[in-house]
Every structure is written in C-alpha cells, then in structure tokens.
C-alpha cells in the first residue's frame with residue numbers, strides 16, 4: 347500500500363507533534379507516524395501521574411491540539427525502516443508494509459539512552475533509567491522494590507521522582523557529574539523555570555540521598571540483581587537493591603537521517619535556521635539536532651513544521667525563542683559530559699554487545715567498528731548496534747562507516763516490497 351501526503355513527520359514525540367500541528371494548521375495534509383501505540387514520545391508516553399506540573403500541562407495542551415486537527419493522519423505502531431526512493435519512505439505497521447510518499451519530510455526521531463557496559467549490567471533487574479520508567483508506565487509493578495537510580499543527566503531525578511510516586515523505594519540517586527558542574531549548571535539556570543523544575547524533582551525525591559561525582563562500577567546477583575557497587579573515585583561501597591535504573595544521558599536517533607543522506611556533525615544532524623537539513627525537502631527537529639529537553643524539541647518542531655509548510659515568516663518569528671532554548675542544550679552537554687573514569691568500567695569478560703554476546707576482551711582487539719563487526723558480529727543483532735555502537739563510540743571513539751537499510755528488523759515480506767508474498771514471520775536482520 348502506498349499513501350501520499352504533503353508532509354510526513356516521523357516521530358510523534360513533542361517535536362513531531364509540534365511539527366505536525368504547525369504544518370496542518372497551514373492547510374497541509376500531514377501524516378504523523380510513530381512506532382509506539384500512541385503519540386507522546388519518550389516524555390509523554392503512558393497515562394499522566396496524579397502530579398500536575400508543567401510537563402503534564404504541556405502534554406494535555408499539545409495532545410488536544412493534535413487530536414483537534416482533521417488534517418493530521420496519525421499512524422501508530424508504524425516504523426520507518428527504509429528510504430526506497432526519492433520522496434518515499436518504507437514503513438511497517440501491524441506486520442504490513444506501508445510506503446509513504448511525501449513532498450516534505452520532518453524527522454523528529456528523538457533520542458535513546460546511552461548504556462555503558464560494566465560487570466553485571468546484563469543481569470535481570472538492570473534497566474535503563476528512562477527504560478524502567480517506560481516499563482512502569484506500561485504496567486511493570488515496582489511497589490516496595492528497592493531501586494538505585496544512576497548514570498548521568500537530568501532524566502535521573504525525573505525518573506527517581508516518578509518511581510517514588512509509583513511506590514518504589516529509591517535508595518539513592520547517583521550522578522556521575524561533579525557537584526562543581528552541577529552548581530555551575532544551577533547558577534546558569536537560576537532565573538529560569540528550569541531551576542524550579544529541578545527543585546521540584548528534588549522535593550519529590552526528598553529523603554533519598556543524592557550523590558554527585560558517583561557512578562556504578564558493578565552489579566551483583568545470582569539469577570537477578572541483588573546489589574550494586576558504587577564509586578566516587580576514592581571510595582567504593584555496595585548498596586542492596588532489586589532494580590538498578592541506569593543511563594548515561596542520551597544519544598540522538600540519527601539512522602534515518604543518515605539513510606536520507608543528511609550531514610551529521612559531532613553526531614547530530616546539521617540543520618539551517620529553518621531546521622532544514624542539507625538535503626532538499628528534509629527537515630529535522632528535536633533531539634537528533636541536539637539534546638536540549640522538552641521545550642527545545644517543541645520549539646524546533648514548530649519551526650520545522652511551519653517551514654516545511656512554506657510559512658517562512660511564521661517560522662522565522664519563532665527562531666529567536668528557539669535559539670535561546672538552544673543555549674540550554676549547550677549547557678547540558680558541558681554539565682553532563684562523561685568523566686574519564688567511565689572508560690575503564692568494562693572488564694575483560696564484560697559483555698559489550700548483548701545481542702551477540704561479544705565481550706570487551708574480544709571487541710577491543712580490533713581497530714575499528716567495521717573490523718569488529720565482521721569478525722565478531724558485534725552490532726549485528728536485533729538492536730543493530732544501537733546499544734553497543736553508542737557505547738563503543740564513547741569507549742573507543744568508533745563510529746559506523748555507513749548506515750544501511752533496514753534500520754530496524756522487519757519481516758521478509760515488508761523488506762521485499764509492497765507486492766511481495768514471502769512469509770511474514772521470517773525476520774530480516776541486516777548483515778553488513
């Protein structure tokens with residue numbers, strides 16, 4: 347099946363929702379698609395908690411605006427995996443291939459957590475920080491579970507607050523950035539609502555120890571997690587826990603942008619003032635252009651949606667605000683830059699690629715990503731290097747030579763094309 351739209355927006359997080367609304371309000375026919383069952387992206391997924399804050403108010407406002415607009419076709423559970431031709435995206439929805447023809451496309455594919463391998467990180471009970479939050483939103487019970495939240499980034503406090511409200515006993519929040527960095531960051535946001543937001547999360551986690559300059563070095567357990575050893579560089583101590591929520595800030599999802607030929611700089615998609623990439627008719631907004639939080643994603647999404655719809659003046663009017671918010675992205679990058687000590691978290695027998703069970707001893711013998719892939723299958727499993735590739739980018743400064751389709755595992759039938767009749771249950775995983 348091929349469907350045609352003026353504008354296709356990939357990713358229904360805040361950036362994608364803002365882009366779709368802005369473009370549709372200019373009279374364009376818009377498709378908004380996302381691989382999740384409902385719009386909202388990472389931050390607005392699932393039901394709202396009882397706690398009413400700026401995030402939940404923004405969620406209500408934007409979802410209402412989205413639902414009110416008949417010019418937007420929302421395609422849920424729909425994942426783009428290939429770019430079969432000019433102005434064409436291939437997606438899979440409910441096991442069926444859907445081709446989407448567009449005049450303009452807005453990439454709002456968000457970010458994922460960065461996981462760094464350390465001994466025990468593959469034990470059941472060790473989750474990503476945002477990953478555990480997403481599981482709880484989807485129904486995983488955590489009442490009375492002892493949880494340590496560790497890693498880096500503003501997400502840690504948000505996750506700790508959420509887990510406490512859902513009944514977990516959060517024993518500690520451990521941020522690898524130093525107090526000095528955090529205090530400087532606090533001073534830089536002193537006159538903004540962000541300080542109140544951070545203070546709000548800290549209030550909601552009051553009573554839970556917050557350790558700066560502290561990171562996990564090992565997770566222990568038999569069949570499941572039993573404790574985690576933490577370090578502050580001079581001392582190590584072990585905390586009993588049932589769950590470890592651990593993520594080292596975020597990395598952008600840029601695979602689709604790369605497939606479309608967009609230029610990346612320092613891992614982020616290059617865009618001009620109107621969020622247009624260096625490829626004609628391809629716009630990008632939100633985390634793939636820089637990790638800057640909810641407000642920046644919304645602001646970039648609006649500029650991209652308006653520009654894609656041809657409303658250039660309206661888009662330009664929003665640029666100054668977007669640029670002010672971008673300054674915050676720069677502060678985040680400096681504050682939560684990962685410390686040198688994290689390079690030595692992996693031990694010889696620590697698994698780095700968990701899809702293919704490749705250890706640090708094995709992978710670190712190679713000089714680059716391609717050789718390691720060819721010799722060890724590292725990065726060739728179901729996640730296609732999304733986890734180990736980002737870790738190895740930090741640990742060894744490796745990056746992939748190229749991105750090839752399919753960027754997600756899909757059925758053979760979807761891969762073969764709209765007319766294929768191959769058995770749908772076979773899974774095709776890229777092997778190059």
Ligand SMILES: Cc1cc2nc3c(=O)[nH]c(=O)nc-3n(C[C@H](O)[C@H](O)[C@H](O)COP(=O)(O)OP(=O)(O)OC[C@H]3O[C@@H](n4cnc5c(N)ncnc54)[C@H](O)[C@@H]3O)c2cc1C
Pocket residue numbers: 356357358359360361362379380381382386387388389424425426427454455456457458459475476477479480501504505596599602631632633634638639640643
């Ligand atoms: C796991 C996680 C949890 C987070 N939780 C919080 C939180 O609690 N509080 C907070 O302040 N910030 C949180 N953040 C940060 C937050 O996501 C950002 O601040 C911001 O809201 C991102 O908005 P976005 O629209 O750019 O991206 P996202 O919200 O990430 O939306 C991108 C969407 O695109 C979809 N997508 C990507 N590729 C494809 C494809 N090929 N086909 C179809 N769909 C695709 C993704 O599934 C996702 O739904 C979290 C981030 C992550 C990674």
